[in-house]
Structures are given as structure tokens and as C-alpha cells.
Amino acid sequence: MGKEEDFDIVHLATNGQEAIEFCTKEQPDVILMDIQMPIMDGIESTKKIKDQWPRVSIMMLTTFQDERNIRLALKAGAEGYLLKSASVENMAQQIRAIKAGSTVLDADVLKTIVQPDRKALEGLTERETDIVELVAQGLSNKEIAEQLFLSDGTVRNTLSIVLDKLEIRDRTQLAIYYLQRQNG
Known part of the structure; x- marks a missing residue:
């Protein structure tokens, strides 16, 4: 320099x-x-x-x-x-x-x-993966809660945990992250 x-x-x-x-x-x-x-x-x-x-x-x-x-x-x-x-x-x-x-x-x-490592979703539980998949489909927290027979609060808390685990900022990035792994 x-x-x-x-x-x-x-x-x-x-x-x-x-x-x-x-x-x-x-x-x-x-x-x-x-x-x-x-x-x-x-x-x-x-x-x-x-x-x-x-x-x-x-x-x-x-x-x-x-x-x-x-x-x-x-x-x-x-x-x-x-x-x-x-x-x-x-x-x-x-x-x-x-x-x-x-x-x-x-x-x-x-x-x-x-183009991240495709194995990154492995650390999620089955329930967390289900919620991530529904987020990727564009469902709101309320719609996810209804589909999985959960409360809105449980969906919100689970999404917060998933975002922390994957070190992702928001649900839009989460959806992109999930879809890249499914389609790549």
C-alpha cells in the first residue's frame, strides 16, 4: 500500500x-x-x-x-x-x-x-425444515401455523431459531437459501 x-x-x-x-x-x-x-x-x-x-x-x-x-x-x-x-x-x-x-x-x-454448501440444512429439525419449506412457498406465519396446526407464536419462534442457526437475516433470504439447495 x-x-x-x-x-x-x-x-x-x-x-x-x-x-x-x-x-x-x-x-x-x-x-x-x-x-x-x-x-x-x-x-x-x-x-x-x-x-x-x-x-x-x-x-x-x-x-x-x-x-x-x-x-x-x-x-x-x-x-x-x-x-x-x-x-x-x-x-x-x-x-x-x-x-x-x-x-x-x-x-x-x-x-x-x-452457491453455498448444499449440506447446510442438515442441522435443522424436521419441524424446522417443514416451516422453511412453507416459507419458501410464500406462506405467511399465519398460513404456516394453520397448515401445521401450530400457534403463530410457535412459527415465529421457530423461524427465529432457524434464522439464527443458518445465520440468515430474514425470511426472503431464507426462502432463497432453501430454493437454491432444492434446485441446485
């Missing part, structure tokens, strides 16, 4: 805890954060930094391309996820985009999310 005149490297932290401690003194515009670090990993430190300093943008810069780490990092508040194999020019461009308020995902990272 030495040839990027609009960047100043203000600190190099060796672990997530050190990154948090630096933020208590000075809040940088952008943090490049690795996932695997000693003392505190990048996902945990990202969450703590974003909780305290939401205006600090965080780009995960890592070798990990698995769906679980990508989703955890984004859920923790990272605005970007870039692989260390990216060129310096691409990296600089993505950092500028994050600083400008965009969310950035490496092309290979995006493929990992769009």
Missing part, C-alpha cells in the same frame, strides 16, 4: 484485543482485520469495535473463504470481505469503496455465498 498516496497506515495490531485498545485512543476510518489472530480473533474484535465505534469501517482481509466465516464476519459488522490473494490495486480500490460507505465482497467470496 506504500504507493497509495491517499492512505496512511496509522497502526499495526498483532491481535484483536490490541485493535480494540487502539480504537479507544484513535478511531481509524478503515481497519483491515484478519480472522485468525491470537488472544482475540477478528470476528469477535470486529463485533466489539462495531458495537463501540459504528463509524469505523472494517474490511476482513483473510485467506478464509468458507461460508461460515464470511457470514460470521458480515454479521459481526464487517463492511467488506476480501481475500489476501487480491491484488494491491484491487485492495486499494475496495478500501476506498468501504470508506465511501459501500459494502464490498471479493468475487470469489460472493460465489461462496451465492
Whole structure:
């Protein structure tokens, strides 16, 4: 990054805890954060930094391309996820985009999310799978409750549990997630 005149490297932290401690003194515009670090990993430190300093943008810069780490990092508040194999020019461009308020995902990272592991639904119970299937068919919570002879509250609670298990934000993403696995 030495040839990027609009960047100043203000600190190099060796672990997530050190990154948090630096933020208590000075809040940088952008943090490049690795996932695997000693003392505190990048996902945990990202969450703590974003909780305290939401205006600090965080780009995960890592070798990990698995769906679980990508989703955890984004859920923790990272605005970007870039692989260390990216060129310096691409990296600089993505950092500028994050600083400008965009969310950035490496092309290979995006493929990992769009075409995820087909076994991911295996962790659900039969009842949870039934509800996910009905969500994918476009049924409302009330319609699902009627069809499965459940209360609206039970459907809402079960959907909340499923969204947490699969680390998915909302029912639309859940439906897409389910249909991709059935049709792919």
C-alpha cells in the first residue's frame, strides 16, 4: 500500500484485543482485520469495535473463504470481505469503496455465498425444515401455523431459531437459501 498516496497506515495490531485498545485512543476510518489472530480473533474484535465505534469501517482481509466465516464476519459488522490473494490495486480500490460507505465482497467470496454448501440444512429439525419449506412457498406465519396446526407464536419462534442457526437475516433470504439447495 506504500504507493497509495491517499492512505496512511496509522497502526499495526498483532491481535484483536490490541485493535480494540487502539480504537479507544484513535478511531481509524478503515481497519483491515484478519480472522485468525491470537488472544482475540477478528470476528469477535470486529463485533466489539462495531458495537463501540459504528463509524469505523472494517474490511476482513483473510485467506478464509468458507461460508461460515464470511457470514460470521458480515454479521459481526464487517463492511467488506476480501481475500489476501487480491491484488494491491484491487485492495486499494475496495478500501476506498468501504470508506465511501459501500459494502464490498471479493468475487470469489460472493460465489461462496451465492452457491453455498448444499449440506447446510442438515442441522435443522424436521419441524424446522417443514416451516422453511412453507416459507419458501410464500406462506405467511399465519398460513404456516394453520397448515401445521401450530400457534403463530410457535412459527415465529421457530423461524427465529432457524434464522439464527443458518445465520440468515430474514425470511426472503431464507426462502432463497432453501430454493437454491432444492434446485441446485
